[in-house]
Amino acid sequence: MTILCDPAARAGHLSPVVGGDVRSAATLDEAARLLASDPMETLVVVGASIDLDVALTFASSLRLERPAVGVVLLRDVLDVAVLTRALRDGVREVVARDDLPALTDACARSRALSAQVSGVPQPRQDGRQGQVVTVFAAKGGCGKTTLAVNLAAVLAAGGERSVCLVDLDLAFGDVGICLRVEPVRTIVHGLGMLGHVDVAGASSLLTACRPGLSALLAPVEPGDAERIPAGLVSELLAVLPTMFDFVVVDTPSAFSEHVLAAMDSSHHHVLLTTPDVPALKNLRVTLDMLDLLSYAHDIRSIVLNRSDAKVGLSMDDIERVVRNDIRAHVPSSRDVPISVNKGNPIVLDLPKHPVSEAITRFAAEHVLAEPVVAAKTSKRWFR
Template sequence: MDTIKVLILSTNLEEKFEIENILTNVDYISIARDADTMEDALAIIDVENVDVVLVSSNYNGDGYDFCERVTTEYMDKAVIIIESEVHEDIMHRALFSGAKDVVLVPIKPNKLVDSIYQANKLTRKRMEFQKVTPAKQRKSTGYGQIFTLFSTKGGVGKTFLSTNLAVSLAKNTGKKVALVDFDLDFGSIALAMNLTPRYTISDVVDDIRNLDPEYLNTYMTSHESGVKVLAANIEPRMNEFINAEHIQLILKNLQLAYDYVIVDMPSRFYDPVNPAFVFAEKVFLLTTPEVATVRNVKGAIATFVDFNFPKSKISVLLNKQSRRSEIRPKDIEKTLGYEIQYVVPADYKKATSTLNQGIPYVTKHPRGSITRSISKMVKTIGDGKES
C-alpha cells in the first residue's frame, strides 16, 4: 500500500499530539512537518506532496475557510475537518467547503484512520479518472464546468431555463453537455425534452461502486440536440437511499466526461443534492419580478450566507422580465443586495407551448427573444457564439 502523507493543522496542542500518537502507529501513514502559519501550511502541501490535510474547525480563525482554499487550489488533496460536535449547519459548512469528512473529538482512532484512508482513496481514484480520460477542450483544471440553477420559489422557470441553456450550450459551443435533474421528487426534465429515459438516478446509485465516467455515460439519455440527460426518478419513494456522497460521485464523474454540466435543482435546500452547490462554477439564482419570489430568493441568499457559501459563485438571473412588470430590476437588486447579471424576457405563449410539446424554445424559435438572451448568456459562460 502506498504511503499516505498527512498534514495536521490544529492550534490545540493536546489535540494535535493525540492525533500524532494515533497515526504514528499506522505503517502506511506518514506525518508532514509542523506548520507555524497558514503560509507554512500551504508551502508544506506543495513541497512535501501531502495527500490528506486534517484541519481543526477553528484553525487560523476558521478552518472551513482554509479547507475551501485548499480544495479549490489543490484538487488532488483531501481535507478532513476536526470538530467538537456535528449538526446540520456544521455538515452544510463542511460540504460547502469541500471537506471529505468530519471527525469528532474525542477522536476515535479507528474512525480517524478509516476517514483518512477513504478520503485519500476517493481523491486518488478521481485523479486516476482524470488521467485516463481522453484529452478534451476543458478549463485548466481538466474538469468540466458545473452550472447549477436554483430558486426557493417554484414556478420561476428553472426547468425551462435548464433545458434551453443546455441545448444552447451544445449548439453554440460544439462541446459535450450533460443535463442533470436533481429535483428528485418532482423532476420534469425528461418531460420537458420529450424523452422516455430507460435509466434514472436510482439506477446509477444502485451501481455506484462500479461508477466511472464511461460507465456513467451508459445511464444517460440522448437528446437530438446532442445533450445527454440524467433523469430524475419516476416515483419520489425511490429517492430515500440517495445521499450526498452518491451525488458527489455522480457530479465528479460527469465533470470528467463532459465539458458542461447543467443541474436543475429542487425548490428547496435538500441535503442529498447540496454537492451541486459545492462543485458549481456558478449557481444561477433565479428570480422573477414578483414580490413573493423576490422575498423567497432573499431568504435563499441569507441561507447561503449562513453556510459561508462564496458570494462570487452566485449569479442572480431575472426571468420573465417584461416592460409591464411593476417591479423594476433596480428594486430587485436593492432588495437582494446583488446585481442582476442575466435577464431573460417573458414570452409566455411561446414558452408554454414549447414546454407542452417537449421542444426546447431555442430549437423551435431560434430568433425568439428568449433564445437571444440565452445565447448572450452562453457567450459569457461558455465561449459560445451568439445566434
C-alpha cells in the first residue's frame, strides 16, 4: 500500500507509476489519518503542490513516530537547498514531479529500506519453511515465558538465524516486558487482515528486539484479547515460517482454541513443568490431552524447570508421574528473575550460567539437531 498526497487529478496520473495499491489523500492531515488507521503502511508520496514547509514538518514527525514509513517528495524544481532541507528532515527521496521513471525507482528503494528498518526478514527465496516451536505449561508460575524468551534468544544466535517469538498469552502476555520493547504494534492490529494474511501484513505486526530476533506481541488494552480469533493465529503461523528459521510460541497456562491452533502448526511441543505435585499433575493431564487429540509423541520434549529444588520429590517420583523422558533439567537461580527485571535474557546476559547452558544444550540437542519435518496436526474434528 502507498498513500499519495496530491490533488485528485494529479493523483490519478501518478498512481500507476507509484506501484502497488494506492490510496489518495488531498492533504497531509488526511494522509496522517490514513497512516494511523493502517500499521501496514510503509510509504507516503507527497505531491509537488503541497507546501514545502508543511511537507517537511510531516516528514520530521513521521521519522520519530513511524521510522519504517518512508516519504518521497515531489518538487517542480530540484535544487541543493531543497534537497538539503528534505534529507535533514527525514525525507528519503526528492524527485522532479515529471520524472516518472525516477519516481518508480524511488518508491521501490523506499519500500526496500522500510523492510530493513523494521528489522523483519523478507520471504525466503528458496521456499524453505522454518520450524514452529510451541512452549506450554498447564500451570502458571513454571517459568514458561522465561524459557520461551531464552530459547528464542539461543536459536537466534546473535543474528545467525532469524527467529520470531510469538506471545500467545493474549490477556496477560509478558514477552514485551521480558525483552523491554514497546508494544507499538501487536497482534490486535492484524484483525483487519483476517482471511488474507500475507508476508507484508505479518511483517507490519512485528517488533524488532535483538539481532535476528523479532516478536509478535500480545495486546495491551483490556478486552482486546477476546477480539482475537483462533483463525488469525492459524494464518499468522502459516505465514511466519516462510519468513523465519524458527517461530517460538509462548502460550497461556490453559488449553484454548488459540493454543490448539499453535499446537496444530508446530513441529515441536516443549512441555514445561516444575518438581511440585500440582505442576506434575497438570503435566500428566496435558500429556493425556495431547494423546486424546492424536498429536504425535515424537515431537514432544519435556523440560523440568528448577530441577534442583529440594521439595521432597525424587527424580524417580517425577518420572513415575510423567512416564516420559525428561529432555532438559534447568536449575533454579535467583539470577533468572534478575535477568527478567533487566529485560535481557539470561542466555545473553550470562551465557556461561548453568541455566543458560541447560537451555542452550536443550536447543542444540532437541531443536536444532532434529530433522525438519512437516508439522503434525491433531485429528480434531473441530477447527
